Amino acid sequence: KQEVTQIPAALSVPEGENLVLNCSFTDSAIYNLQWFRQDPGKGLTSLLLIQSSQREQTSGRLNASLDKSSGRSTLYIAASQPGDSATYLCAVRRNSGGYQKVTFGTGTKLQVIP
Amino acid sequence: KAGVTQTPRYLIKTRGQQVTLSCSPISGHRSVSWYQQTPGQGLQFLFEYFSETQRNKGNFPGRFSGRQFSNSRSEMNVSTLELGDSALYLCASRTDSGFEGQYFGPGTRLTVT
Numbered sequence: 738k739q740e741v742t743q744i745p746a747a748l749s750v751p752e753g754e755n756l757v758l759n760c761s762f763t764d765s766a767i768y769n770l771q772w773f774r775q776d777p778g779k780g781l782t783s784l785l786l787i788q789s790s791q792r793e794q795t796s797g798r799l800n801a802s803l804d805k806s807s808g809r810s811t812l813y814i815a816a817s818q819p820g821d822s823a824t825y826l827c828a829v830r831r832n833s834g835g836y837q838k839v840t841f842g843t844g845t846k847l848q849v850i851p
Numbered sequence: 852k853a854g855v856t857q858t859p860r861y862l863i864k865t866r867g868q869q870v871t872l873s874c875s876p877i878s879g880h881r882s883v884s885w886y887q888q889t890p891g892q893g894l895q896f897l898f899e900y901f902s903e904t905q906r907n908k909g910n911f912p913g914r915f916s917g918r919q920f921s922n923s924r925s926e927m928n929v930s931t932l933e934l935g936d937s938a939l940y941l942c943a944s945r946t947d948s949g950f951e952g953q954y955f956g957p958g959t960r961l962t963v964t
Contacts, residue, residue, distance in 0.1 A: 771952045779957060780855075780941055786952040826894070828953070836907045839884070839953070841894040 739764045741829050743842035750817055751850050758812040758845045760827035765805045768830045768837065772801050772812050774823040775844075781826065785812070817849045853878065855944050855956035863962045869930040872959045876923050876944030883925040884953065885917060888939040897940075900925050901947060929961075937963045 740763045750756050760770070769788050773781040785794045785801040787810065793802040800813040810827055827842045856875045864870050876883050884907075885897040896909040900919035917927045923944075929936055939960050943953040 769952065773955070778939070778960065780857075781943075781955040783952055783954060836899075838907065839896060843893055 739829060739831055739833075739838070739840040741827060741840045741842040743825075743827060743845050745845060746843065747846040747848075749848040749850060752817060752819060754817050754849075755813070755815050756817055756847070758814070758825050758847070760810040760812070760829075760842050762808045762810075762829045762840070764829075764831060765808050766831055767805065768832065770801075770803055770810050771828045771830070772799075772810075773826045773828065775826060776823050784825075814847075817847075819849050819851050822847055822849050855942060855954055857940075857942050857956035857959050859959060860957065861960045861962075863964060864932050865964055866932055866934060868932050869928065870932060870961060872927045872929075872940055872942075872961075874925045874927070874942030874944075874956060876925070876942075877954055880944035880946055880954075881923050882945050882947050883919055883923065884943045884945075885925070885927050886941040886943065887911070888941060888958075889937075894941070897927070932963045934963050937961060 742761045744759050767789050771786045772784040775781050787794050787803045798815040803810045824844045824846045826844045828839050830839050858873045882901045884899040886894050888894045899907040903919045914930045919925045939958045941958045942956045945951050945953045
């Protein structure tokens with residue numbers, strides 16, 4: 738059974754800091770890993786998708802890396818802004834019993850202080 | 852391209868009633884998944900539909916059911932509502948490729964009183 742853990746559960750940083758969010762998973766046989774952000778009471782917004790054959794993906798100030806062998810992904814946010822305040826979730830897709838299953842992490846709640 | 856849409860956005864129901872939620876996927880996406888999100892349990896997978904067939908199901912009681920139409924639109928039904936069913940219900944669509952990500956709708960906030 739795939740378990741996905743995100744540490745820390747909450748993070749508060751001053752504006753302008755660079756920060757790293759972590760996502761750990763137990764089963765390395767994955768198709769891909771996707772990072773999302775969720776604003777309170779809203780749906781999930783896709784940030785980055787990393788295929789199992791890739792090591793990293795970049796979009797603007799965001800960079801996500803994937804290390805399957807260690808079961809880890811990190812989301813790097815450069816020069817954080819108050820608008821980055823949200824909950825960040827990682828989701829791992831893998832094959833299970835002939836179907837593809839997605840397991841979400843527990844999330845990291847980020848607060849960027851002006 | 853329009854995103855995933857969900858209706859209604861908010862719903863208040865009484866215990867024992869039933870409810871139907873609707874999801875329209877992104878054009879060209881044939882897979883639709885449903886999730887329940889609560890503060891205590893986080894995001895939990897309900898089921899996935901592809902080409903009008905349920906092909907994957909999470910660990911929810913039979914009160915939770917769904918279907919998908921030929922145009923890929925999907926509905927989720929919850930019968931005999933319980934207070935614990937209060938949650939944000941999220942729908943996500945994707946192409947059927949295992950190498951594509953999911954795209955989520957804004958969700959339906961269900962409150963059971």
